[in-house]
Amino acid sequence: MQATVVRTAGEHIYVRLPQGTLYPAKLRGKLRLEEHNFTTPVAVGDEVAIRIEENIAVIEEILPRKNWLVRIDPSHPYRQQILACNIDQALLLVTVEAPFTPLRYVDGFLVLCEAYGVPAALVFTKADMKLTPRSQKKREDLIKLYQRIGYPVFSVSAYTKEGLESLKAFLHKKRSFITGVSGVGKSSLINALIPGLELPTQPLVRLTQRGRHTTTYSAIYELPEGGEIIDSPGFGEFRSGDIAPAELSHYFPEMRALLTNCRFNNCLHVDEPDCAVIKAVEAGEIPLSRYHTYLALLNELKSPAT
Ligand SMILES: Nc1nc2c(ncn2[C@@H]2O[C@H](COP(=O)(O)OP(=O)(O)O)[C@@H](O)[C@H]2O)c(=O)[nH]1
Ligand SMILES: [Mg+2]
Ligand SMILES: [Zn+2]
DSSP, rough: EEEEEEEEEEEEEEETTTSSOOEEEEEEEHHHHHTTTBSOOOOOOOEEEEEEETEEEEEEEEEESSOOEEEEEEEEEEEEEEEEOOHHHEEEESSSSSSOOOHEEEEEEEEHHHHHTTOEEEEEEEETOOOOHHHHHHHHHHHHHHHHHOOOOOEOTTTTOHHHHHHHHHHHTTTEEEESSTTTSSSHHHHHHSSOOOOOOOOOOOTTTTTTOOOOOOEEETHHHHEEEOOOOOOSOOOOSSOGGGGGGGHHHHHHHHGGGGTTTTTSSSSOOOOHHHHHHHHTSSHHHHHHHHHHHHHHHHHHOO
């Protein structure tokens, strides 16, 4: 029998049968040993072959994946953590204040999606919040910056429902992975999209203006008009172990088009002569923040985690 993994919480796994019934699940012993490079061998979104034994779904086999997002597991640097699989798109929620989403984090997410061939979008949350003029300008500038690169960008408020209709249209009949730093408003937004779900939300910790970690599991929720969203914990960072330094610039769409214009075909765009990327940065055609992320990620890829 075939089922979908709809929830993982540490070692606990739940699957959904085609007619909608949920079962707690466990992995057949052999499967657990086979995939020792991964923190957990199954992830939310997986299609699996199961057998029901005493009201538990025993996962016999993981069916081939259409795609997946993977990052280095920060607590086991030699292991990969599958964030989700069989997804149509991935959305990162972003705030410029309370809590602040570092641009490194945004760009790291986008690079990961590019590297794994998953269409990415950004959702700037809390559009109703009264920001300082400086933060307001920053929010508007960032929206333009990422739109110019070509990413779909939304500005929404879970409180006033501003921007929610166009986001709903974007999510319609798709399976979307949604993430963001803790406190960015993910649970509030999912609640606004799915009336009656009532995920718990948390006030921001007043002093640090950063969110607490409430979400410790990943789960699939169904949208009332069709489609699914995968709610996932607010990850500390998105770091992939699979990207070769020479490939990195291919995952920056605004650099990708220029790469054939560099003098050297193995150019890493750091200090090489006649580098088309450096020229475009100097001409203001590539945002400086994006180039800075590029250099930082390049350094990390050259000196892998220890
Ligand atoms: N002003 C405003 N605050 C919001 C909005 N969405 C969430 N918040 C607040 O931001 C804090 C964190 O929200 P929560 O949904 O728990 O964030 P999560 O950690 O990303 O799931 C809570 O205090 C929410 O009330 C919004 O659209 N506007
Ligand atoms: Mg939450
Ligand atoms: Zn170059």
